[in-house]
Structure formats: structure tokens, C-alpha cells
Amino acid sequence: MRARSVLTHLPFGGVLAVALWIRIVAILGYPAPLWFGDSPSYLKDAIELRPGETRPSGYSLLLWLIKPLHSFTAMVSVQHAIGVLTGVLVYVLVWRAGRAAWPPGEGGRWREWLPGLAAALLTVPVLIPVHQVALEHMLMSDSLFEFLLLAAVAAVLWRRRTTWWLGALAGTFAAFASLTRTAGLPLIGLILAAMLIRKAGWKACAATTVAFALPVVGYLFWFHAEYGQYKFAKADQVFLYGRTAAFADCEIIKPRPELAIMCPRQSDPRISRTFSVMWTPDSPFRDIPGWVYGEEGNRLAGEFVWAAIKAQPAAYAQIIVRDTLKSFTWHRSPYPTPWTWLQYDFPQGEAWSDDQALLAEQYGDDGETKVVRPWAGQVLAYQDHVVMPGTILGVLLLGGLAGAALHVRNRGRWRPQRPVRHFATGALLPWGTSLALLVIPAATADFDYRYVLPAVPFACVALGLALLPPPRPPRPSPAPRDDDRPAARETAGV
Structure with missing residues (x-):
């Protein structure tokens, strides 16, 4: 019986085997992390053990804990382990719900396989697509954030x-x-x-x-x-200013003269206006003491933000909807710059700056980007074929809603209150978390493909919990017969 119970996890074992294989190959082919624009600040905060100026330092604390190993390869391995644990957590949550919906021993043997099969399928978008693997390989906070938040949701749903x-x-x-x-x-x-x-x-x-x-x-x-x-950061208004720059029209806002310096400019149409006002020569912060870290720039940014939202609330709402819907496109486009979206892929060549080298030496001696053949070739071939379009995430979220509406129980009789209650007590939390992870960046920063991936595990859990029927209430024990009662008294010690 125990062996058969183990075999029910065989579908997930197959998914897990592929997930472990591609991550091991990625570590062999790229023993150093993939560097991004924010990576140096995370690493510097970990080395100096101090709170970051532009963002919280929870991820830097993880890097600080790994620092005694003096190995970027160890750091990347830990992040891949966190990514695998995220997939395992998705599996466990859906499998437990499936076991409650289809208790073992009821119905045919096929029912014993349903929870494991359904849960295994829903871990595929979390464990298999190449961009999930690449995100874990980056010197960035997203994979840790994804796991911690899913663990919080799992604790709520555990009982x-x-x-x-x-x-x-x-x-x-x-x-x-x-x-x-x-x-x-x-x-x-x-x-x-x-x-x-x-x-x-x-x-x-x-x-x-x-x-x-x-x-x-x-x-x-x-x-x-x-x-x-x-x-939580010195620049708590700066990123929201970048968001409002996407729609702000100073002819409508009519800012006071001192605030007019914050009116957005954009000289390169290939770059989003949000990115332009933050990081290019068009940024107004270049003319303000302290740049994005200074109190003056943060004060002016905050004042401009609320003036823009007050003057153009409909334009702000339209930007939020537009950028949220970008999460569900089938093909990726060069946004917010022609080069940013390409940094989320495994590279074909090596790139290494002097600034990165000087900083990395304080953490470990293996931080330089390396492309090791033939392992890197396998990763690049995998990258060409195993990609999850954003449309799949949209299908997962719509499926979670549809699952709440399509529950049919008790010999096909429609009971509207039970699906709604089942969705509210089970799938609502992960479904709402997934949607919030798409809307919050669109409302407070800018759209970025990196922000889409942490929403995937929650959409998978939500779909699983919404489609599964509610747990069956325990069957009442049959009343003891008169001739059984003396024996029952003896057993109870009465």
C-alpha cells in the first residue's frame, strides 16, 4: 500500500527530474551569476551589511549569509534550490487539496493518481520554463521574494x-x-x-x-x-515619479515654477518614458543635488507625483491597465529598452566590467561571467524551445475564475453558493496575490518582464484549488447497535 502511495507521486518526479537537470546544467554552463543593473547595489549592501538606499535589503541579507562560502557558484546554487522549493510548495498545496477532494480508498484506483497528476501539471509553469531558471540564476531578489511570499500563502492555506x-x-x-x-x-x-x-x-x-x-x-x-x-529606502517617491512620467502632461498639470524641472523629457523613442526620466541623460535628477538618493529630488518627485495623479486620474488608471495587460502577451517586445528584456536570457558570450570585478572580489573570486561549453550550448538550445508565453499566465488566472463558476457537485446539480464559498476560502488568496503582483508594479514603477514571473506560482495554486471540488465532510459514524454497547463500554474502560 505504501509503495503504491509513493508511485502516485511519479508524475511530479518526472517534472522534478527535468527541473533539476536543467538547473544543474545551467550551473555547469554558467558558474557565475547573471548580472543586472541592480546587482551591484545588492552585492555592495551584502558586503557592507547595511540597508540599501533605493530598495530594502532582504535579499542582501541572504547574500550576506552565503558570503562565508566566498563563492558565487554557491550563491547561484542556493537560488536554484529556492526555485525548486517554490515548485515543491506548489505541488504540496495542490496535492493536499486533491487528497481532501478525492480521499484514498473511495472510487477506483484512478482517483489515487488524480491529486498527484493534477498537482504535477501545475508545477510545470513554475519549474520548467527557461525564464524561471534564468531568474534564479540572476544576482537579483525575485526568486527569494517569490518563495517567501508563497510560503506565507501556504501557511494560511495549510489548514x-x-x-x-x-x-x-x-x-x-x-x-x-x-x-x-x-x-x-x-x-x-x-x-x-x-x-x-x-x-x-x-x-x-x-x-x-x-x-x-x-x-x-x-x-x-x-x-x-x-x-x-x-x-524602507531614501528614494521612496522616485520610482512612483517614474510611473507618473509615463502619462504626465505638464500643460494639464500646470506645476509651479520650481516643480517644472520634473516635467518628463524623452529624446530616444525606443526607450520608455519611465526609464528615460530615471536613468538616461533626460533624467531631471541629474540637475538636482544628490541625484535619485537626495532629499531634494525625492521631495520634488513626491510633489509632482500627487499633482500628476490629481490632475490626470483617468490617464493614470489607463497606464495601470495597459501595463498589466502587457503581462499576457504571447511574444516579448523590446521594453522598457531595446536591451533590458534581453538581459533575462542566458547569454551566448561573456561580459565583465572593471566595476563589477572590483566589487565581486570582496565577495568571491568566481563572479566573472563565464560561458562553459558544452553545458552552455545545452542551456541555449533549451532556451530556444522551452519558453512560457505570458498568455499562459492569463489562461491560468482566467481558469481560476472559471473553476469557481463551473463547480458541479452532487450528481450534477448546480449550487451557486458552494463554488463561491469554495473559491473565497481556498483559491481567492493565491489568485488575488498573483493579480496583485502584476498590478502593483504597473501602478508604482513600470512594466518589466521580470515582474511577471513571481505571479506564476500563485496562479498555478489558485487554478488547482479552484478546479478541485471542495473537501468532502467526514461521514458520520454509524450508531452502535444494542448488542455492541457492552463491548464499547469495556473498550472505553467504563
């Missing part, structure tokens, strides 16, 4: 009614996810709302709130000790 200690776990994971990427901060509200819908009770909600608040407040005090401000 039908969240206990206080599971709530504390959820709050802790959500806090560290928020300190890895600020996009996680608003999601604590979604987690608490889901717990209330699931009737978690005040103890569980209080434990979640306290466990979330302690690391977050602790980080604020750490930031204050370093910079004299209670913030």
Missing part, C-alpha cells in the same frame, strides 16, 4: 482554519518578503482578509499582525540608525 502558529509563520514570511521587495507590503492586507474569510479567529490574525510588524519595524529602526530616517 482549513489557520491556527495562531500558522498565522505567525505567515506574518513572518510576509514580512521578509516585503523586506525583499516592497511590492509585498500591501499583500499583508490580502493575507489578513483571507484569514478572516476563512474564520481564522482573532488569535491567528493577531499573531500574523505581530509577526509581520516586528521584522518590518526592526528594519525601519535599522534604516534610521544608518540614514536618520524611518523609511
Whole structure:
């Protein structure tokens, strides 16, 4: 019986084997990480062990923990292990829900295989596409953020009614996810709302709130000790300014003379306006002391942001919708620049700057980008064929909604209240988290293909929980017959 139970996990074993193979080959072919524009600041904060100026340092703390190994290959291996654990967590959540919906021993043997098969299929978008593998290979925070947030959601969904200690776990994971990427901060509200819908009770909600608040407040005090401000970053208004630059029209806003310097300019039409006002010679911050890190630039950016949103609320909403829908396109386009989107692929050649070399020497001696044949050739061939278009993510999200509407139970009779309640207590949290991870960057920063990938595991979990029927209530035990009662008394010690 136990051997047959193990065999039900065979489909996931096949997916896991492919996932481990491509990650091992990627490490052999590219023993150093893929560097991105934000990578040096993450690494510098880890080496100096200080809060970052432009973004929280949760990821830098992970790099600091790995630093004693003095190996970028070890760092990349840890990130790939985190990526695999994310897929395992998706499998476990869907498999447990499937087991509750189709208890073993009921129906034919085929029902024993259904939970594992359904869960294994839903791990494919998380473990197999090449851009998920490449994201784990980058010196960036996204794979860690994805895992921490999924762990928080898993803690809430682990039992039908969240206990206080599971709530504390959820709050802790959500806090560290928020300190890895600020996009996680608003999601604590979604987690608490889901717990209330699931009737978690005040103890569980209080434990979640306290466990979330302690690391977050602790980080604020750490930031204050370093910079004299209670913030998550010095440039807390700068990125939102870049967002509003995508639609801001100063003829409509009519800013005061001092604020007019923030009116967006764009000289290269190939580059998005958001990117232009942040990082190119068109950026107004180049004429402001302190650049994006200075108090003056941050103050002017914040004032311009709220003036633009107040004057053009419809344009702001239109930009949010437009950039959210970009997540679901079939083919990638050169956005926000002709080169940014290409940095999320494994490269064919090697590139290494002097600044990167000087910084990397303080962490490990193997940070230089290397392309090792023949392993790199296998990764590049894989990259040419195993890609998940954004349209698949749209299908997963639509499938989660459709699953809530198409539940048919009890010999095909339609019961509208049961699907809605089942969706609200199960799939709503991961579904809402997935959508929020697409909307929040579109509302606060800019669209980037890198921001789409962390939404995938949550969409997969949501689809699995929405399509699976609700757990069956336990069958009442038959009433004991009169001739059985004496034996029952003896067994009970009465």
C-alpha cells in the first residue's frame, strides 16, 4: 500500500527530474551569476551589511549569509534550490487539496493518481520554463521574494482554519518578503482578509499582525540608525515619479515654477518614458543635488507625483491597465529598452566590467561571467524551445475564475453558493496575490518582464484549488447497535 502511495507521486518526479537537470546544467554552463543593473547595489549592501538606499535589503541579507562560502557558484546554487522549493510548495498545496477532494480508498484506483497528476501539471509553469531558471540564476531578489511570499500563502492555506502558529509563520514570511521587495507590503492586507474569510479567529490574525510588524519595524529602526530616517529606502517617491512620467502632461498639470524641472523629457523613442526620466541623460535628477538618493529630488518627485495623479486620474488608471495587460502577451517586445528584456536570457558570450570585478572580489573570486561549453550550448538550445508565453499566465488566472463558476457537485446539480464559498476560502488568496503582483508594479514603477514571473506560482495554486471540488465532510459514524454497547463500554474502560 505504501509503495503504491509513493508511485502516485511519479508524475511530479518526472517534472522534478527535468527541473533539476536543467538547473544543474545551467550551473555547469554558467558558474557565475547573471548580472543586472541592480546587482551591484545588492552585492555592495551584502558586503557592507547595511540597508540599501533605493530598495530594502532582504535579499542582501541572504547574500550576506552565503558570503562565508566566498563563492558565487554557491550563491547561484542556493537560488536554484529556492526555485525548486517554490515548485515543491506548489505541488504540496495542490496535492493536499486533491487528497481532501478525492480521499484514498473511495472510487477506483484512478482517483489515487488524480491529486498527484493534477498537482504535477501545475508545477510545470513554475519549474520548467527557461525564464524561471534564468531568474534564479540572476544576482537579483525575485526568486527569494517569490518563495517567501508563497510560503506565507501556504501557511494560511495549510489548514482549513489557520491556527495562531500558522498565522505567525505567515506574518513572518510576509514580512521578509516585503523586506525583499516592497511590492509585498500591501499583500499583508490580502493575507489578513483571507484569514478572516476563512474564520481564522482573532488569535491567528493577531499573531500574523505581530509577526509581520516586528521584522518590518526592526528594519525601519535599522534604516534610521544608518540614514536618520524611518523609511524602507531614501528614494521612496522616485520610482512612483517614474510611473507618473509615463502619462504626465505638464500643460494639464500646470506645476509651479520650481516643480517644472520634473516635467518628463524623452529624446530616444525606443526607450520608455519611465526609464528615460530615471536613468538616461533626460533624467531631471541629474540637475538636482544628490541625484535619485537626495532629499531634494525625492521631495520634488513626491510633489509632482500627487499633482500628476490629481490632475490626470483617468490617464493614470489607463497606464495601470495597459501595463498589466502587457503581462499576457504571447511574444516579448523590446521594453522598457531595446536591451533590458534581453538581459533575462542566458547569454551566448561573456561580459565583465572593471566595476563589477572590483566589487565581486570582496565577495568571491568566481563572479566573472563565464560561458562553459558544452553545458552552455545545452542551456541555449533549451532556451530556444522551452519558453512560457505570458498568455499562459492569463489562461491560468482566467481558469481560476472559471473553476469557481463551473463547480458541479452532487450528481450534477448546480449550487451557486458552494463554488463561491469554495473559491473565497481556498483559491481567492493565491489568485488575488498573483493579480496583485502584476498590478502593483504597473501602478508604482513600470512594466518589466521580470515582474511577471513571481505571479506564476500563485496562479498555478489558485487554478488547482479552484478546479478541485471542495473537501468532502467526514461521514458520520454509524450508531452502535444494542448488542455492541457492552463491548464499547469495556473498550472505553467504563
